[in-house]
Amino acid sequence: MADTSLFTIFMEGVFIKNFLLIQFLGLCSFVGVTKDVKSAAGMSGAVVFVMTMASTASYLIYTYLLVPLKMEFLSLISFIVVIAALVQLVEFVVRKNMPPLYRSLGIYLPLISTNCAVLGAVLLNVRSDYGFAQSVLFGLAAGIGYTIVMLMMSAIRERSTLVSIPSAIRGLPQAFLIALMLSMAFVNYFWVIPI
Amino acid sequence: MNPLSEFIRGITRDNPIFGLVLGLCPTLAVTTSVENAIGMSAGTAFVLVFANLFVSLLRKQIPSTVRLPIFIIIIATFVSIVDMIMEAYSPSMYAALGVFIPLIVVNCIIIGRAEAYANRNGPFYSVIDALGISTGFLLVLMLIGGIRELLGSGQIVTFGHTLITLPVDPSVTNMILPPGAFLTIGILMAIINYQKEKKRARGE
Numbered sequence: 001m002a003d004t005s006l007f008t009i010f011m012e013g014v015f016i017k018n019f020l021l022i023q024f025l026g027l028c029s030f031v032g033v034t035k036d037v038k039s040a041a042g043m044s045g046a047v048v049f050v051m052t053m054a055s056t057a058s059y060l061i062y063t064y065l066l067v068p069l070k071m072e073f074l075s076l077i078s079f080i081v082v083i084a085a086l087v088q089l090v091e092f093v094v095r096k097n098m099p100p101l102y103r104s105l106g107i108y109l110p111l112i113s114t115n116c117a118v119l120g121a122v123l124l125n126v127r128s129d130y131g132f133a134q135s136v137l138f139g140l141a142a143g144i145g146y147t148i149v150m151l152m153m154s155a156i157r158e159r160s161t162l163v164s165i166p167s168a169i170r171g172l173p174q175a176f177l178i179a180l181m182l183s184m185a186f187v188n189y190f191w192v193i194p195i
Numbered sequence: 196m197n198p199l200s201e202f203i204r205g206i207t208r209d210n211p212i213f214g215l216v217l218g219l220c221p222t223l224a225v226t227t228s229v230e231n232a233i234g235m236s237a238g239t240a241f242v243l244v245f246a247n248l249f250v251s252l253l254r255k256q257i258p259s260t261v262r263l264p265i266f267i268i269i270i271a272t273f274v275s276i277v278d279m280i281m282e283a284y285s286p287s288m289y290a291a292l293g294v295f296i297p298l299i300v301v302n303c304i305i306i307g308r309a310e311a312y313a314n315r316n317g318p319f320y321s322v323i324d325a326l327g328i329s330t331g332f333l334l335v336l337m338l339i340g341g342i343r344e345l346l347g348s349g350q351i352v353t354f355g356h357t358l359i360t361l362p363v364d365p366s367v368t369n370m371i372l373p374p375g376a377f378l379t380i381g382i383l384m385a386i387i388n389y390q391k392e393k394k395r396a397r398g399e
Contacts, residue, residue, distance in 0.1 A: 022373050024224035028303060031219070073279065076297050077271045084264065116220050116301045123294045168389035172216065176381030183374040 002129045009134055013141025019117050020149045021183040026117030030153065031175045033108070040154035041147075043108045048143030050090060050112050051121050054083050055139025058122045059132055079122050087113045117146060152182060198323050205327020211304045212335040212380075213387050218304040221295050222336060223376035229353050232340035233333070234288040238281065238296055240329035242273045243305050244322055250313040251321035257314075266309045267300070274300040304328065339379050347371035 019025040026047070033043045058079050066072055091109045095102045112118060121142045125135040156178050165174065211217050218239075225235045249269050250257075257265050278296050281289045289296065299305065308328055313321040344351050347370035350360040369375050 024220050024373065024376065025298075027219040027223065028217075031216075073275060076275050076278065076300060077268065080267055080271055080300060084267070114301050114303070114306065116298050119301050120294055120298060123297055127294065166389075168392055169385045171388070173381045173385035173388060176377045176384065180374050180377035180381060183377055184369065187369075187372050187374060 002131070002134065004128075004130075004134065006133065006137055009130070009138050010141045013138050014145040014148070015186065017142075018145045018149060018186055019120065019142050020146060020153075021179065021186045023120070025120040026115050026146065029111065029115060029117075030150065030179070031172060033111075034150060034154040034157055034175070036158050037151065037154045039108075040150045043111070044143075044147035044150045046090075046108045046112055047115065047117060047146055048140070050083070050087060050109075051118050051139045051143040051146075052136060053086050053090070053139075054079075054118050054122055055125055055135045056132075057082050057086060059125065059130075059135040062126055063132075075126065076123075079119060083118055083122070084113045117142070149182065153178065156182075196320065198320070201320060201323045202327040202330070205324060205329075206331040206334065209328065210331040210335065211328055212332065213384065214331075215304070215307065217307050218302045218332070219380075220298065221302060222339065223373075223380060225292055225295055226336055226340040226343055226376060226379075227347075227371050228344045229337055229340045229351055229358075231288070231291050232336035233353070234281075234285070235292055235295065236329065236333035236336050238277045238292075239299055239302065239304070239332060240325075241277055242270060242299050243308065243329050244325040245273045246270045246305055246309055247313040247321040247325040248318055250309045251316060251318045254314050262314065263306070263310075266306055270305055270309070271300045304332065339376070339383070342379050343370045343375050347375060 017023055020027065020030050029043055029047075034040045061078060061082060062072075062075060066075055066078065087109055091102075094109075121139050125138055128134075128138075130138060153175075157175065160174070160178070169177070205211075208214055212219070212222055221235055221239070225231045246266070246269055250266060253265075253269075274297060277299065281292075281296055308324065312324045316324070341351060345359060345361060347368060349364045351358045370378070
C-alpha cells in the first residue's frame with residue numbers, strides 16, 4: 001500500500017492530476033456535453049457518483065478476488081464489466097427512487113460506461129497501489145476535479161456563443177482554445193504549490 | 196466499393212480525429228513525442244484490426260440486443276494482449292504511455308468502427324477499413340507529436356535517430372506540457388475547418 005497521505009491524494013485528484021486538463025481523461029464529454037451549464041452539471045453529478053462507486057467496487061474485487069486467485073490479467077475485463085454493471089444498477093435505483101434526478105441524469109448515465117475517466121480512475125488506483133480509503137478518496141477527488149473543470153468550461157462556452165469570431169474557429173477549435181487557457185492556468189498555478 | 200478507396204477514406208473523409216472526432220484522449224495525452232505517437236498508434240491499430248475482423252466474422256451470430264457488451268469483451272481481450280506484449284517487450288514505451296494502453300478499450304474509435312462498419316460488412320472490407328482508420332490515426336498522431344516535440348524540445352528524436360533539429364532552441368516547454376496539446380489540435384482543426392469552408396464556398 002502506498003503511504004501517501006489522504007490530503008495529498010485529494011489535492012492531487014482535484015487539481016494537480018486533474019483528469020480533464022492535465023491527464024486528458026474523459027475529453028469526449030469535455031467537448032461534447034459542455035455547451036450549456038445544466039447538462040455539464042448533470043454529467044458531472046453522474047460521473048462523481050459512478051467514479052466513487054467504481055473505485056470502491058473495483059478495489060474490493062481486485063484485492064479480494066483477483067489477487068488471491070492470481071488472475072490479475074483479467075483485471076481490465078473485470079473492471080469494465082464492474083463499471084457497466086454499476087452504471088446499470090445506479091440507473092435502476094435512481095429511476096425507481098428519485099425520478100426527478102433520473103430525468104436530469106438519465107441520458108448521461110449510459111455515456112459513462114464508456115467514459116475513459118471512470119476506467120482511468122480505477123486503473124490509476126491499481127497502478128498507484130492505493131489502499132481502500134485512498135482508492136475511494138481518489139475516485140471522489142477525481143470526480144470533484146472533473147466537476148470543477150466541466151462547470152468552468154460550460155460557463156465560458158455558454159457566454160462565448162454570442163461573441164463574433166471567424167466561422168472557422170467556431171465550434172470545436174474554439175472549445176480547444178478555451179481549454180488551452182484553462183489548462184495553462186492549472187499547469188502553471190498548481191505545479192508551484194508544494195504539497 | 197473497391198479496397199483502395201475504402202482504405203483512403205479512413206485517412207481523409209473518415210479520419211478518426213478530424214473527420215469523426217473520436218478518440219481524443221489518447222490523441223492529446225500521448226503526443227508529447229513522435230515515438231510515443233507511433234507506439235500508441237501501433238497498439239490501437241492492432242486492436243482495431245482484430246476487433247473489426249472478429250466482430251465482422253461473428254456479426255451473424257451476435258444478437259443485436261446484447262451486441263455492445265459482446266463488442267466490449269472482444270475489444271478488451273485484444274487490449275489485454277497488447278498490454279501484456281508491450282509490458283514484456285518494450286517496457287520504456289509501456290511506461291511512457293502508462294494508463295493509455297489499457298484505456299484503448301474505451302477508445303470510441305474502436306467501438307465506433309465495430310458498430311458502424313464491421314457489424315454490417317464482410318471480414319475483408321472490415322480489415323481494410325481498420326487499416327485505413329489506423330493509418331489516419333497514425334498520421335494525425337505523428338503530425339501533432341512532431342509539432343509538439345519540435346517546438347517543445349527543439350528536435351525530433353525517434354528510436355535513437357535525430358530526424359530534425361531546429362537551429363535555435365525554442366524551449367517553449369509548454370508545448371510538451373498539457374496546454375501544448377490543446378493549442379496544437381485547436382489550430383489544426385481551425386485550419387481544416389477553414390479549408391473545408393473555402394471548398395464549400397467554391398461550390399465543390
